[in-house]
Amino acid sequence: MPDSRHPAPRAPGFLSQALRIAAKDLAIEWRSREVIATMTFLAVVVVLIFSFAFVVEGARPPAPVVAGILWIALVMSGTVGLGRAFDREREGEAIRSLLLTPAPRAAIYLGKLAATCALMAITETVLTGLSAVLFSANLGDVIGRVALLLVLGTVGFAAAGCIFSAALLRARGRDALLATLLYPIIVPIVIAGARGTTQLIDPVSPDFDGARFWTEFLVAVDILFVTAGLWAFEPIVSGD
Amino acid sequence: MTESPAALRLANVGKIYGGHRALSGVSAAFEPGRVAAVLGPNGAGKTTLLGILSTLVAPTTGEVRWGGDRLGHGSPLRARIGYVGHDPGLYGDLTALENLILFAALHGVPDARNRAQALLARVGLADAAPDAPARTFSRGMLQRLALARALAHDPALLLFDEPAAALDPAGADWLTTELGAERAAGRVVVLVTHDLEAAAAVANQVVILRRGRVVFDETPAGGFGAATLRATYEAKTRA
Numbered sequence: 001m002p003d004s005r006h007p008a009p010r011a012p013g014f015l016s017q018a019l020r021i022a023a024k025d026l027a028i029e030w031r032s033r034e035v036i037a038t039m040t041f042l043a044v045v046v047v048l049i050f051s052f053a054f055v056v057e058g059a060r061p062p063a064p065v066v067a068g069i070l071w072i073a074l075v076m077s078g079t080v081g082l083g084r085a086f087d088r089e090r091e092g093e094a095i096r097s098l099l100l101t102p103a104p105r106a107a108i109y110l111g112k113l114a115a116t117c118a119l120m121a122i123t124e125t126v127l128t129g130l131s132a133v134l135f136s137a138n139l140g141d142v143i144g145r146v147a148l149l150l151v152l153g154t155v156g157f158a159a160a161g162c163i164f165s166a167a168l169l170r171a172r173g174r175d176a177l178l179a180t181l182l183y184p185i186i187v188p189i190v191i192a193g194a195r196g197t198t199q200l201i202d203p204v205s206p207d208f209d210g211a212r213f214w215t216e217f218l219v220a221v222d223i224l225f226v227t228a229g230l231w232a233f234e235p236i237v238s239g240d
Numbered sequence: 241m242t243e244s245p246a247a248l249r250l251a252n253v254g255k256i257y258g259g260h261r262a263l264s265g266v267s268a269a270f271e272p273g274r275v276a277a278v279l280g281p282n283g284a285g286k287t288t289l290l291g292i293l294s295t296l297v298a299p300t301t302g303e304v305r306w307g308g309d310r311l312g313h314g315s316p317l318r319a320r321i322g323y324v325g326h327d328p329g330l331y332g333d334l335t336a337l338e339n340l341i342l343f344a345a346l347h348g349v350p351d352a353r354n355r356a357q358a359l360l361a362r363v364g365l366a367d368a369a370p371d372a373p374a375r376t377f378s379r380g381m382l383q384r385l386a387l388a389r390a391l392a393h394d395p396a397l398l399l400f401d402e403p404a405a406a407l408d409p410a411g412a413d414w415l416t417t418e419l420g421a422e423r424a425a426g427r428v429v430v431l432v433t434h435d436l437e438a439a440a441a442v443a444n445q446v447v448i449l450r451r452g453r454v455v456f457d458e459t460p461a462g463g464f465g466a467a468t469l470r471a472t473y474e475a476k477t478r479a
Contacts, residue, residue: 008319009348009393017346024342028333092374092382093327097389099296101346102319238296238314 011102014110021103021111026118028088035084039123043077044130051134060203066135067197070127071190074150075157077123078116079182082161083175085116090169099237109162109233113226116158117151124150142200145211149200152218153193159225160185167236192217246307247271248293248397248428253302254452255288262288263452266302270445272396274459275419275429277439280449281477286432289449290401293430294323306397319347322390325401328382329389332375336365336385339374340392347393359388363418380411387418398422400431404438416442436473440466448476 012020029035050069054061089095098108128146132139139146164182168174196214199207248270255263263285270276278286291297292304298313311317323329330339340356349355360366363384368377374385383403390398400419404412412435419442422429433439439446446464448456455476 009350011319011348012345020342020345024331024334027338028331032333088331088333092332093325093329094331096294096296096323096325096327097329097343098346100294100318100321100323101343102316102348103346105314234314238298 008102014104014107017101017103017107018110018114021098021108022114022118025088025112025115029115029119035081036119036122038084039077039081039119040126042080043073043123043127046073046076047127047130047134055134060136063137063202064194064198066131066137066201067194069135070131070197071153071194073127074120074124074153074193075183075186075190077127078120078154078157078161079179081116081119081123082158082165082182083178085112085162085165086169095169095237105234105237106230108237109166109229112166113155113158113162113229116162117154120154120158121151124154138201138203138206142206145200145208145215146197149193149196149211149215149218152215152222153189156189156218156222156225157186159222159229163229163232163236166233169237188221189218192221246396246428248304248306248311248430250289250292250304251302253289253292253299253304255285255292255297256300257288261452263292263299263449266449266452266454268447268454268457270428270430271459272428273423273426274444275423275431275442276445276447277443278430278432278447278449279434279436279439279473283451284449284477285452286449287401288452290323290399290430290432293397294318294321294399319393320396322393322395322398323401324383324386324390324399324403326403326405328374328386330374330382330385333373335371336360336368336374336377336388337370339385340388343389344392349393352392355392356388359391362391363388364414379406380408380414383407383411383415387415391422395427397428398430400429400433402433403431404433404435412438436470437466440464440469446472448473450477 047069054065089098131137161182164178168177171177192214196211199210250266250268253263253266266289278289280286288297292299295311295313295315295318304311306317309317337356337360340359341352344352344355365381365384368381404415407415416438419429419431443464445459446469447454456472
């Protein structure tokens with residue numbers, strides 16, 4: 001006869017739970033491609049609009065403009081992805097079933113964060129390539145460093161965004177609320193990313209020391225945001 | 241009646257939401273191998289009670305103990321609980337099998353695929369379209385799948401919140417049979433429902449809530465007749 005003292009199956013480890021949740025999200029997205037298509041489309045449209053505005057008679061726009069466009073497109077497309085991050089948990093109340101599993105809340109958060117980062121990384125790959133072509137950006141020698149900035153910026157952005165997305169799970173008008181709440185928080189990430197990218201893609205005198213500072217700044221912000229997210233997710237999803 | 245050491249006991253449980261008292265001084269015991277039907281009008285606190293039993297809602301006062309352990313908010317004992325609500329608690333974009341494998345695996349069930357396939361057969365979905373996402377299922381199929389999901393980790397406590405809502409008569413009959421089977425399996429089964437006939441058919445114990453308080457809690461040896469239960473319900477819930 002099963003009772004409360006009857007041992008439950010041994011729950012998988014923390015990382016295993018997080019990976020399973022991320023794999024579930026990515027498997028669903030691979031099948032529907034709803035979110036990634038929307039994110040990428042928006043990112044491409046933003047870059048195209050800016051390219052019409054700033055590319056005049058084939059002249060290459062200044063590095064700060066290119067970096068700004070890249071990061072604005074990243075933030076806008078990422079917001080679309082974050083807005084949908086917990087939709088599948090909300091539909092059919094799957095979140096309740098998820099919270100009743102022995103998976104730690106922090107593992108659920110980490111899984112959602114990993115899946116969001118993976119989707120944003122796909123969009124960023126397209127975005128970076130498109131920016132390089134349209135703006136003749138000087139990415140050849142610094143692509144690795146720019147990619148590192150983008151990855152770090154994505155982690156911080158998604159870490160804060162997943163928390164707000166979870167907090168707004170049942171809110172009306174959550175898409176508008178998400179941007180309103182999230183953007184003030186991620187200002188340091190956008191500034192650091194844009195400044196660091198500017199210094200790397202400057203065609204005349206790239207400033208690698210300056211870019212290293214912004215990279216380290218983003219590492220610190222990521223540690224702060226991910227730690228805060230791991231801590232805050234439990235009370236946010238457990239709130240009644 | 242002597243309480244089993246594996247019983248689920250609520251002692252003076254209360255819940256206040258922003259000034260609104262949803263539950264007040266609720267004390268009750270739910271025994272393994274019985275179905276306890278929790279009845280009451282809308283707003284009586286039934287779903288709040290189920291939320292507290294599921295560990296997803298923290299009581300404001302009192303405590304719940306299960307087999308001697310405190311069943312608190314987010315307790316590790318949640319891994320021994322299965323929950324079937326009016327929403328299926330499933331991922332609509334995954335197939336039936338994928339849903340069951342996911343939840344079985346998150347619970348650490350060994351050989352999750354075999355367990356999932358066995359559960360699909362148990363709830364009569366073994367022949368359901370294997371590649372169809374759960375969102376394409378009928379309401380009845382979703383409730384069958386929800387029960388399979390709730391059973392994936394062989395829980396000792398099964399909570400049902402209006403599981404037959406929107407089910408057709410055949411689906412409701414199937415659910416009543418399944419509730420009887422889970423009672424026979426020795427689980428603690430708590431059923432929140434408005435369906436007095438279903439409650440009379442399957443419940444050993446009836447708890448009636450009114451305005452957040454227990455106004456009736458009995459476990460008659462011979463069960464409840466539908467007419468008796470209806471008369472009791474109307475007498476206890478009359479304003």
